[in-house]
Amino acid sequence: MLESEYQEQNRFFLNMGPQHPSTHGVLLIVLEMNGEYVLDPQPVLGFIHRMHEKMGESRPCPGFMPNTGRMDYVCALPYNHGYVSLIERKAGIEVPERAEYIRVITSELNRIASHLLWLGAYLLDLGAFTPILYGFDDREHILDILESVTGSRLTYSYYRFGGVCQDIDEKFVERTRAFIKRLRKRYGIYEKLVTKNIIFIKRTENIGIVSPDMALRYGMTGPNLRGSGISYDIRKNEPYSVYPEFDFEVPVGRQGDCLDRYMVRVREIEQCLRIIEQALDRLPEGPIRSKVPKNIKLSPGDCNFAVEAARGELSYYLIGDGTSTPYRLKVRVPSYSNLSCLPELGRGILLPDLVSILGSFDLVIPEIDR
């Protein structure tokens, strides 16, 4: 009795965010605390809600392209990919093979860039400052390569309906190959610096365990789901583009703690490199854009397209009404479902562990809020 009274008195609320370095953006989490223990973390979203869905419905479909690059800006090309593929499926547009290869190469490069950024930022949350410098160093190389074909560093709108905007040249291939070699060499550094670091392991192992059932109930996808041991990757399970032609593995974790999610991402970088290598080897000649009617008509009816973004399953759902403007455009973003398990996962843990869990989810807040 006395103890419960004592606990009642010690209960207090703590606002984490919206301006907090380890929420990776403007996310507010209202924590009900008891001393150092979190009783109930409740995320509050909407601080960066930018009406993407409304904008998708209010102009002809090519006008939504720039928005796709701004939802998840860390890994924008898969978002481009999903959207162009959706319209291509809806309007029945063929894509030349070379264009599909270019899409895969650039998307995978972007995925690596995203994972490198996450690696740095996660370790920054855990108190290690050095890895982010290494991560950004490698990332800048990717950005240079991508900039040479897409023309921007971050918010790409590179793909077009029926192809891509610009062809890649010998130089691009050469630089990409050089980069692959370089990143393979850098593995050792990350391994020594991070993966075998005892402090890092202590802060991630057995923390924030997501069971497979929990992942199912919350609809988690991407590396967060694979960390729990379920091998689910849209590139394999629901193949799109030319992914079935490549030989790559889907790394999975054992028990779904923060360390597993970390390991899955790090091993995924290697698989991305493998895909890029194979694609560069087999890169076919040919046109990069097919003939597309100027005014794309979206026939009545709905249509769905799912791709694997860096954080999980990204699904575009479109309802057409016979005009070129989508009647309804829903974007299912991975981080939204991934974060929604936090109230259950974060009950009764220590506050520093919450930071560790949040970091391991690889959140991008503007993607969640759309």
Added chain:
Amino acid sequence: MDNIIKNFKGFLIDQGFDAVETDYEQRGYHLEVVLTVTQVREFAKKAYELGFYLVFVAGFQVLADPETPSPHSGLAVVYQYARHDRQYRIKACALVPDSLEIPSISDIYQGADWHERETRDFYGIVFSGHHNLKPLLMADMDVDVHPLLKEEAKLKSLDAVSWPSEAPESTE
């Protein structure tokens, strides 16, 4: 694994669900189900039992049609389910009655919690039984603003936005 799909389809037929197989290449999902308001929870329960996960819940608005046998408010909710172990996607759609109320599935799939709150934000659909139906993406002062509702002039009828012929999306 095919057993699961068969099992599921058998269940759908037994319980009198209105389900149609669709062309994946064309639409991006394999099965289309039209639910009535009472079937929403039943369907979700079965899907959870068989290991489907919830992809998203979303709303959309069409022109309300008073002619149909069971009048609806013009709002509809789309549920999408998929599987981890094989390629199978289901789209389920339910028209919201005039009371704007539809049962919540957030106790079956906890992930639906935020999706439903978001749908309430955008369309004002009330998910009865939801434990915490507060604004999620919109600011607190905008409780009654539903930005994705369209103007009357821009609304299309349900038939005008569904696939022709083989998808009879009436509300029977």
Added chain:
Amino acid sequence: MGEENKGSSIAPELDAYTEFLKSESCRPLIGDAGEYGEGPLLRIKLTDIILKLCQANSLWPMTFGIACCAIEMMGTGMARFDISRYGSEVFRPSPRQSDLMIVAGTVNKKLAPVLLTLYEQMPSPKWVIAMGNCAISGGPFKVEDNYNVIEGVDKLIPVDVYVPGCPPRPEGLIEGILKVQEKITGTRHPLPQNRHPKSPLRKVKGLRVK
């Protein structure tokens, strides 16, 4: 403030002293009072200059990334672009320890009160950079049926420097910071940076050639 104090004349000696300071004989020490307008009572030009130099060369930005532009802001702080060459690498998570707010991203209805609170919590003197089109004017989100995005942070807080781009390149942000320095001191590249020889590399190269 000085003007009002004179009217109340609580301290006649102080008034006399102010008059003395404003007189022609103190001009070299204090500078042109009209140039500053209202402000602190005592203004010593040299101290002022030194203070401003220090402020300009150690701008501490607040860690306040909102959206896409924040990634470029992070990139500016990292190895390649290295913002610490201009003394602004100390990103402070707390507004109370920072004097530069880089608004890097879109501000919407829900975030606006937060932004105001943060701005008010920063101690004076403080400066604001609006980074990216969103912060300048709403950028890509300035559309007809805009229901949520605030079209420009200058509707909420005073902005000193605007850096356009979607997102601006890190070089752009560095230029923005140089502009803030210019605004504080009146010269581009205030003192300590000027003192570096124009290109130290030239000498090194010369050595190698010999």
